[in-house]
Every structure is written in C-alpha cells, then in structure tokens.
Amino acid sequence: MQKVTREALIEKAASLLANGTVTSVLAWKKGEFDYDITPALFTGEEEMHAELVWNDFCGANLSKYLVAKTKKAEGKILVFLKSCDTYSFNQLLTEHRFDREKVYAVGIPCCGMADIDKVKAISGDGIASIECAEKIKVSTIYSEGAAEMDLNDVLLERCESCKSKKHVAYDELMGEEGEILDSHRFDEVERLEAMTPDERFAFWQEELSKCIRCNACRNVCPACTCEVCVFNNPASGVESKAPVNDFEEKMFHIIRAFHVAGRCTDCGECSRVCPQNIPLHLLNRKFIKDMNECYGEYQAGETVGQRAPLVDYTLDDLEAGEVFERGGDNA
Amino acid sequence: MQVKEFKPLIVAFCCNWCSYAGADLAGNNRADYPADVKIIRLPCSCRVNPMFILKAFQKGADGVILCGCLPGDCHYTSGNYYTRRRMAMLFSMLDFLGIERERTRVEWVSAAEGAKFAATMNDFVATVKALGENKRLEDLRCKK
Numbered sequence: 001m002q003k004v005t006r007e008a009l010i011e012k013a014a015s016l017l018a019n020g021t022v023t024s025v026l027a028w029k030k031g032e033f034d035y036d037i038t039p040a041l042f043t044g045e046e047e048m049h050a051e052l053v054w055n056d057f058c059g060a061n062l063s064k065y066l067v068a069k070t071k072k073a074e075g076k077i078l079v080f081l082k083s084c085d086t087y088s089f090n091q092l093l094t095e096h097r098f099d100r101e102k103v104y105a106v107g108i109p110c111c112g113m114a115d116i117d118k119v120k121a122i123s124g125d126g127i128a129s130i131e132c133a134e135k136i137k138v139s140t141i142y143s144e145g146a147a148e149m150d151l152n153d154v155l156l157e158r159c160e161s162c163k164s165k166k167h168v169a170y171d172e173l174m175g176e177e178g179e180i181l182d183s184h185r186f187d188e189v190e191r192l193e194a195m196t197p198d199e200r201f202a203f204w205q206e207e208l209s210k211c212i213r214c215n216a217c218r219n220v221c222p223a224c225t226c227e228v229c230v231f232n233n234p235a236s237g238v239e240s241k242a243p244v245n246d247f248e249e250k251m252f253h254i255i256r257a258f259h260v261a262g263r264c265t266d267c268g269e270c271s272r273v274c275p276q277n278i279p280l281h282l283l284n285r286k287f288i289k290d291m292n293e294c295y296g297e298y299q300a301g302e303t304v305g306q307r308a309p310l311v312d313y314t315l316d317d318l319e320a321g322e323v324f325e326r327g328g329d330n331a
Numbered sequence: 332m333q334v335k336e337f338k339p340l341i342v343a344f345c346c347n348w349c350s351y352a353g354a355d356l357a358g359n360n361r362a363d364y365p366a367d368v369k370i371i372r373l374p375c376s377c378r379v380n381p382m383f384i385l386k387a388f389q390k391g392a393d394g395v396i397l398c399g400c401l402p403g404d405c406h407y408t409s410g411n412y413y414t415r416r417r418m419a420m421l422f423s424m425l426d427f428l429g430i431e432r433e434r435t436r437v438e439w440v441s442a443a444e445g446a447k448f449a450a451t452m453n454d455f456v457a458t459v460k461a462l463g464e465n466k467r468l469e470d471l472r473c474k475k
C-alpha cells in the first residue's frame with residue numbers, strides 16, 4: 001500500500017481551509033516525545049507546517065475527538081481517518097454522538113502503526129529522537145548512531161491482526177481503496193478458550209492485577225462516550241484503586257467490556273494506551289467472537305444505523321446455559 | 332471439633348409476573364427450598380442489568396440465579412428475549428475469565444410452576460454449596 005506523505009496531508013488540509021470548506025483540521029501533533037503523538041486541532045496553514053505530524057506513531061483514533069470538537073466548532077472540521085478509525089466514525093454516527101454535517105472526513109491509507117514497546121525492545125530505553133521514513137530510525141541518549149528497524153517488525157498487535165484496510169466512511173479518499181482482510185484476530189481468544197478454567201483464571205488474575213485504574217482505556221475508547229460514567233460514582237465502591245486484593249479490577253474490566261459489547265469496533269485503542277500493557281482487546285474480542293457465533297456475523301460500524309446483536313433478538317436464540325455447549329469449548 | 336456448615340448466599344432475581352408468583356405458589360404449596368435463597372423482585376427479568384449480577388457477587392453472593400417468564404410469555408412481550416442474549420454473553424465472559432460457570436444460572440419459571448421453582452432452588456443451592464465460597468469474584472472493598 002502506498003503511504004501518503006505528511007506534505008500531502010498539509011496540502012490537502014490547506015486547500016480545504018483556503019476554499020472555506022472547513023474551518024479547522026483535526027490531526028496529530030508531537031507530544032512530549034517523538035513517539036507519543038497526540039491529537040490536535042489546527043486552524044491555519046503555518047501552524048500545520050510547524051506542528052502537524054503524520055508518521056508511524058499516529059495510532060490515535062481521531063473519531064472520538066469529534067464528539068467534543070464538533071460541539072464547540074463553528075463550521076466544518078476536517079478529520080483524517082485511517083481505515084480502522086472509520087468504523088468508530090460510523091458507530092458514533094449510529095449512536096448520534098456528533099453531527100455528520102459538521103465533519104469533512106478524509107480517508108488516508110494506513111500501513112499499520114508502530115508499537116513503542118517493541119521499538120524500545122530493539123533500540124533500548126532513553127529514546128532521544130525518532131525518524132520515520134522507509135525504515136524507522138531510533139537514536140537513544142545512551143548509544144551513538146541510530147538503530148534501524150522495519151515497521152513490520154514493530155507493528156502494534158492490533159495492526160498485526162488488522163481486520164480491514166477498507167475505509168467504510170469518508171467524503172474524500174487519498175490513495176487507493178483497501179480491502180477487508182482475513183485477520184485471524186480471534187486466534188488468541190481461541191487459545192485462551194482451550195485452557196482450563198483454572199488456567200484462564202490465573203492468566204486474567206496475572207494480567208488484570210497489573211491494572212492501576214488510570215482509566216486510560218475508558219478515556220480513549222470511542223465507544224465510551226457517555227457524559228456521565230458509572231465509574232465516576234464514588235458510592236459504587238469500585239471507583240478507586242484500593243489495595244485490598246490484587247484482582248479487584250476485574251469488575252471494572254468486565255463491566256466496561258460488557259458496556260461496549262456490540263458497539264466495540266475492535267479498534268484496539270484500549271490495549272494501545274494501556275500503560276501496563278494489559279491485553280484488554282481480548283475481552284472485547286471474546287464478546288465479538290461470541291456474538292458472531294451465536295447471533296450471526298456482525299461488525300460494529302460497518303454501516304450507519306445497523307442494529308447491534310444485544311438490542312435485538314430472535315425467538316430461537318440459544319439459552320444462557322447453552323452458551324457453554326457450543327463446539328470447541330472445554331468443560 | 333465441630334466444623335461449621337457452609338451456608339451459601341444465593342441471590343435470586345425474580346420477575347414479578349411469573350417467577351415471583353411461582354415462588355409464592357411454592358410457599359402456598361409448602362414446597363421446601365433452602366432459606367439461603369434471597370429473592371429480589373423485579374418488574375421483568377429484562378430489568379436485570381449485568382451489573383446487578385456482578386454487584387451481587389461483589390457484595391458476597393456465592394451464586395446468582397435469574398428467573399423470568401417462559402420465552403413467549405413475557406408480560407412485556409419481549410423482555411426475556413433480551414435477557415436471554417445478555418445473560419448468554421455475560422456468562423460466557425465470566426467463564427472466559429475463569430469464574431466457575433455453575434455459579435450463575437438463568438431459569439424460566441411460570442406462575443403455575445411452584446414445584447419447579449422449589450426444585451430449581453434446591454438444585455442450585457446444592458450446586459453452589461458443592462462449589463464452596465465465592466472467592467474468584469469477590470471484592471473485598473464492597474464486603475461489609
């Protein structure tokens with residue numbers, strides 16, 4: 001797939017700003033370091049030349065930011081969407097979270113995004129600067145010269161099992177139309193399902209006990225856009241991280257996974273932002289896999305206005321107890 | 332030394348129109364079921380948010396059973412069909428996390444089935460009793 005350059009994005013945005021189609025541009029800029037690229041709103045061309053970033057670390061899904069930005073903005077916002085972001089975009093439209101009329105969506109092709117932890121595993125800590133071209137060049141404060149690596153060796157997990165390079169929503173597409181891929185994204189879920197319950201419990205106890213309840217997964221999730229969140233309720237008893245036992249955060253994660261079940265587009269942002277590297281996407285994928293198996297194939301965000309499995313029913317659905325008796329499940 | 336017998340705490344969510352009336356009938360008929368079962372009456376089995384079930388476990392329940400009208404008999408036409416999907420997904424997720432799958436159950440009990448209500452509760456309490464205390468889903472922050 002042909003990459004689009006940063007200059008092409010700026011040129012596109014500048015021309016749309018100049019002819020008055022849009023009044024602001026939602027894209028990415030450098031955060032504290034070269035690898036923590038954060039979403040940013042631009043209103044002028046000079047600003048974009050100075051700050052706009054488009055490289056292998058622009059994993060952030062911009063769809064969610066439209067909810068807040070379109071409320072404040074006068075006129076249209078231009079937003080750059082990677083293929084996986086367009087699913088979240090559609091899902092948010094289905095839930096009437098923002099006004100489609102106030103957005104001008106430009107689809108940009110994506111070759112996958114880099115995982116900083118994998119980069120650090122090769123280059124070592126203390127990253128001073130990163131250059132993304134054909135290869136990713138990383139120089140650290142401890143070493144002379146730069147470590148070079150191929151993007152395909154340091155892909156985010158979600159990009160390794162990319163479900164679709166196809167943009168399902170856009171006003172304009174840069175580059176060529178991609179395809180829906182056969183991603184094998186349920187392989188890891190199947191591996192866990194094949195374990196005994198005790199092994200699964202041990203696995204999740206180990207993973208979820210790392211949780212520090214920073215709420216990053218909730219804050220970044222495009223499906224988590226409730227104005228008042230259930231976890232902000234101090235009376236619930238679960239709003240804080242209290243060192244009582246090491247597996248107390250399971251409730252938070254079960255509730256959150258269930259809350260986004262049927263609406264999760266599997267964009268993988270939760271796992272990307274998790275500072276403790278908990279594979280949270282596995283919980284969401286388990287729900288997606290179950291719903292596909294029990295209620296027919298369903299991809300949230302594929303089109304606008306589709307009915308999710310959990311707000312629908314048929315007369316001959318399987319009984320709750322029968323869910324364990326499907327093929328391949330161990331007892 | 333005498334070992335104290337384990338008394339499980341069972342929460343039964345019952346819909347007002349069928350299962351709660353079924354429980355009533357079980358009582359009228361003098362059908363025996365253990366006092367470990369604490370019934371919570373709801374307008375419809377569909378009222379049960381999955382969080383209710385998790386909350387019950389957090390607060391120290393050892394087993395949670397959800398009873399509603401037989402499919403097709405819902406007082407609100409379709410409530411229990413939604414319940415069925417939700418609970419199937421929730422139970423599958425709890426199993427995925429390694430929680431014992433016998434601790435949760437959905438049973439459809441009509442208002443005329445007092446005997447079935449008692450039999451279901453006897454069976455469920457015996458199952459949970461055999462499993463022992465709920466350790467995997469407990470939340471010490473919420474226990475008093």
